[in-house]
Amino acid sequence: MTAYDTDNIFAKILRGEMPCHKVYEDEHTFVFMDIMPRGDGHALVIPKNPARNILDVDDQDLVHVMATARKIAQAQIKAFGADGITINQFNESAGGQVVFHLHVHVIPRFDGIALKPHTGQMEDQDILAANAEKLRSAL
Numbered sequence: 250m251t252a253y254d255t256d257n258i259f260a261k262i263l264r265g266e267m268p269c270h271k272v273y274e275d276e277h278t279f280v281f282m283d284i285m286p287r288g289d290g291h292a293l294v295i296p297k298n299p300a301r302n303i304l305d306v307d308d309q310d311l312v313h314v315m316a317t318a319r320k321i322a323q324a325q326i327k328a329f330g331a332d333g334i335t336i337n338q339f340n341e342s343a344g345g346q347v348v349f350h351l352h353v354h355v356i357p358r359f360d361g362i363a364l365k366p367h368t369g370q371m372e373d374q375d376i377l378a379a380n381a382e383k384l385r386s387a388l
């Protein structure tokens with residue numbers, strides 16, 4: 250498998266070299282808003298340690314990422330009044346992965362509202378900021 254690229258976008262976000270709308274961080278994980286959300290409140294959970302995807306991630310880092318994903322899902326129910334949550338995670342190009350630092354998509358869902366396309370429209374920065382704030386308040 251291809252080696253981890255330390256210059257991928259999420260590695261740069263982790264190092265503070267690229268901006269993001271941060272929601273949460275702890276010792277092992279970091280959470281921020283997806284810039285092209287498939288639904289309102291779409292967040293990304295990543296491990297702080299380098300991992301390309303599920304094929305090379307350390308077992309304990311995967312546990313930490315999923316525990317944080319659940320924390321974010323619970324906050325999304327509270328913050329947005331979501332009816333459900335969709336969790337997505339893609340591996341390698343053939344699996345739909347575009348950014349090669351492991352990430353879990355946590356997406357609030359609402360009855361009768363379909364997901365937008367995977368790589369769709371760039372969201373307004375003010376909306377991303379407001380949704381990040383709502384999520385932080387619900388944590």
Ligand code: 5GP
Nearest residue numbers: 258269282283284285286339345346347348
């Ligand atoms: P995947 O690799 O799981 O297919 O998708 C990568 C995800 O990262 C997409 O949902 C895309 O909208 C999001 N994304 C790509 N570039 C950026 C970025 O620079 N900032 C943020 N916050 N999200 C990004």
